[in-house]
Amino acid sequence: AAGVIQSPRHLIKEKRETATLKCYPIPRHDTVYWYQQGPGQDPQFLISFYEKMQSDKGSIPDRFSAQQFSDYHSELNMSSLELGDSALYFCASSLGPSGKEQYFGPGTRLTVT
Amino acid sequence: GQSLEQPSEVTAVEGAIVQINCTYQTSGFYGLSWYQQHDGGAPTFLSYNALDGLEETGRFSSFLSRSDSYGYLLLQELQMKDSASYFCAVRDQGDRGSTLGRLYFGRGTQLTVWP
Numbered sequence: 617a618a619g620v621i622q623s624p625r626h627l628i629k630e631k632r633e634t635a636t637l638k639c640y641p642i643p644r645h646d647t648v649y650w651y652q653q654g655p656g657q658d659p660q661f662l663i664s665f666y667e668k669m670q671s672d673k674g675s676i677p678d679r680f681s682a683q684q685f686s687d688y689h690s691e692l693n694m695s696s697l698e699l700g701d702s703a704l705y706f707c708a709s710s711l712g713p714s715g716k717e718q719y720f721g722p723g724t725r726l727t728v729t
Numbered sequence: 730g731q732s733l734e735q736p737s738e739v740t741a742v743e744g745a746i747v748q749i750n751c752t753y754q755t756s757g758f759y760g761l762s763w764y765q766q767h768d769g770g771a772p773t774f775l776s777y778n779a780l781d782g783l784e785e786t787g788r789f790s791s792f793l794s795r796s797d798s799y800g801y802l803l804l805q806e807l808q809m810k811d812s813a814s815y816f817c818a819v820r821d822q823g824d825r826g827s828t829l830g831r832l833y834f835g836r837g838t839q840l841t842v843w844p
Contacts, residue, residue, distance in 0.1 A: 658835060658837055716762075722770070
């Protein structure tokens with residue numbers, strides 16, 4: 617069965633640079649969630665989209681923005697990167713906005729040097 | 730706000746049964762989920778409970794008591810491959826009363842299965 621696809625899988629950036637993370641949800645899934653997981657930490661909700669509209673916003677810095685496109689894929693744009701942004705970024709998708717079953721992608725490991 | 734408590738570590742031997750407890754506090758509870766995560770891997774959905782009672786899926790079962798704000802994950806016939814972190818996560822309406830369920834995760838329980 618098709619899963620959530622994230623690209624790139626690994627990304628190394630320097631401080632103050634920008635990064636774009638991409639997420640392709642499971643086919644027919646219309647809701648996308650972004651989570652950030654620091655080393656040894658639990659995933660923290662950043663933002664979600666349903667039917668191409670922002671549906672909820674969590675602890676996402678103002679330096680970050682995201683959107684969902686007409687084909688339901690989503691991109692997380694990160695600017696003015698800081699060392700503390702180094703983390704695993706997961707995208708999850710669900711069928712419908714209830715999010716009872718969220719299926720996670722393999723994650724993008726971002727390292728900021 | 731939301732908070733979840735679960736043990737940080739649990740160890741057991743192959744073939745044994747282990748129970749991972751989770752207590753939570755939340756403002757707008759919808760349901761409790763369990764996820765498994767191997768080192769560096771993606772969280773994998775295991776179960777979801779919205780109503781009180783026990784849900785069984787193969788070797789794994791999950792229980793919820795909404796009146797006690799408590800749930801547990803029961804793993805039976807443990808196998809080495811079950812060694813992983815297990816997260817309970819509350820599906821919540823969010824601070825703005827959104828009807829769309831973001832997940833709030835606990836800190837995770839590291840399960841180690843010994844031969």
